[in-house]
Amino acid sequence: MSRAMRWLALGASIVAVAGTAHAEAKRSNPAFLGIGMHDVQGQPPGGGGAVGPCMVDSVTRGSGAKAAGLATEDVLRSIGGVAVPNCDAVLRAVQSREPGDVVTVHVVRDGRPLQLTAQLVSRDEILRRRLVGQPIVATDLYGLEDKSSIDLSALRGKTTIVGWFDARRCTGCDAVFAKLAAWSREQADKPGIARPMPLAVTAGDREDARAQRMPSLDVPLALAEPSLYEEFTIPDGERIHFTVVDCRGVINYVAPVAPTADDLEAVLDELFAAAEQAARRPLR
DSSP, rough: OOOOOOOOOOOSSSOTTOOOOOOOOOOOEEEEEOOOEEEEEEOOTTTTOOOOOOEEEEETTTTTHHHHTTTTTOOOEEETTTSSSSHHHHHHHHHTOOOTTTEEEEEEEETTTEEEEEEEEEHHHHHHHHHHHOOOOOOOOTTTTTTTOOGGGGGSSOEOOOOOOOOTTTTTTHHHHHHHHHHHHOOOOSTOOOEEEEEEEOOOEEEEEEEOOOOSSSSSSSEEEHHHHHHHHOOOTTEEEEEEEEEBBBEEEEEEEEETTTHHHHHHHHHHHHHHHHHSSSSO
């Protein structure tokens, strides 16, 4: 029996919303509940709809689900008054909601019904609360280009744009990193700004690099131990989680970016503006 894992992108901004007359724009940062889930009975033989019920596998720290008290092995029954017989129904029930909405979540826990109340927040809001304003932690990244160790906390005096991404699953990430590389080169001739350093980071170690082919990108690529990688991301194979570290070694800005989102260019414009501002900040 297959165990279909999904991460809930709980938002009103995913391509199609069931029951609406037209598709809504897909955004990089729609509303988000923050659970991993799977259908208990998986996919039926021969295809067709998934067979529920839908069970919670994991809960993202800092999310509305975590604050509401959702827990692993909770079985979802309804969200916002809408029955959710399987995980696809969970997605449909939540996709009509907006960031900031408060929803009632009915679950079964240990055989007993339980009602919880959760507020939907976006991925970037979760990461802002977690990271922005904090000094970057010491890192031991493995740079694939020159086989060196990279400690982001030791790069004082240089602004760094780090894109944390799943190299195995992220479709279109190479094109986004190409845009970052092009923007970074343009900064070299600007007065009063030190060119920000771009860096792509994926989870893994040296053995991973030897065992599988790593993507060829227009920016340097490094590997991070999974525990470090998880500090800067929300589990999601579809997004690059950008972190801007300013010249003081302080995290200045975060931006989860979906390469297939309709608002990609706008989100990148905001990221680049934040990075340029950070690069102009004097070292103190």
